[in-house]
Amino acid sequence: MRQSGWKSINDTYDRMLRLVGSEPFLRMEGLGNEVPFFICPYPASESVSVEKMQKQLINSLAKQGIRVLDINLYDLVLELLKEDGDLDYYLEKEESLPKEKLKEDLQSILDVEKFLVPAIEQKMVAEEFDVLFLSGVGEVFPYVRSHNVLNNLQRAAKSQPTVMFFPGTYTHSLESGASLDLFGKLHDDRYYRAFNIFYCEA
Numbered sequence: 001m002r003q004s005g006w007k008s009i010n011d012t013y014d015r016m017l018r019l020v021g022s023e024p025f026l027r028m029e030g031l032g033n034e035v036p037f038f039i040c041p042y043p044a045s046e047s048v049s050v051e052k053m054q055k056q057l058i059n060s061l062a063k064q065g066i067r068v069l070d071i072n073l074y075d076l077v078l079e080l081l082k083e084d085g086d087l088d089y090y091l092e093k094e095e096s097l098p099k100e101k102l103k104e105d106l107q108s109i110l111d112v113e114k115f116l117v118p119a120i121e122q123k124m125v126a127e128e129f130d131v132l133f134l135s136g137v138g139e140v141f142p143y144v145r146s147h148n149v150l151n152n153l154q155r156a157a158k159s160q161p162t163v164m165f166f167p168g169t170y171t172h173s174l175e176s177g178a179s180l181d182l183f184g185k186l187h188d189d190r191y192y193r194a195f196n197i198f199y200c201e202a
Helices: 009-020 044-063 073-083 087-093 099-109 112-126 146-153
Strands: 037-042 068-072 131-135 162-173 177-182
Touching (some): 068 073
Parallel strands (some): 131 162
């Protein structure tokens, strides 16, 4: 089984800067017919450090003239809930609503295919960029599942590479295929079309 490949925050920053800043990566060379999706898995305990690293990475890439469209799924979810006037209601009712009812309501309101991915697509159309960063995966679980986002984004995110920062592991094995395991424990179902960024040539 191939593990996630994480070593340290500094190693990840250096690797990401070299890789994402390279012409072959931005031109999506050597992918064949695969979608240009990349997973950057990291230990959930490093979430604060990774968030800081991500901002630093975006600034460093900008100095090289590389434009990053940075979408935090948690922030996007809040935007959608505010737009529909649902945020205040669910903040008020959160303690009294059964957890399963709350989960069902939010999954319906934040339907990935109908609402969330179209909202991502709108941001992609509105801004010129060279690479898309997706984060906030852990914060929106279980209402939004990462593999579902990637599956539905495949139709739109073909012209630029997409990097998802994933708090958990992304492993491959002959027995079970590829698996996104959120926080290293929760199986977020199988997704096999993305590349583990730690195994890409930097």
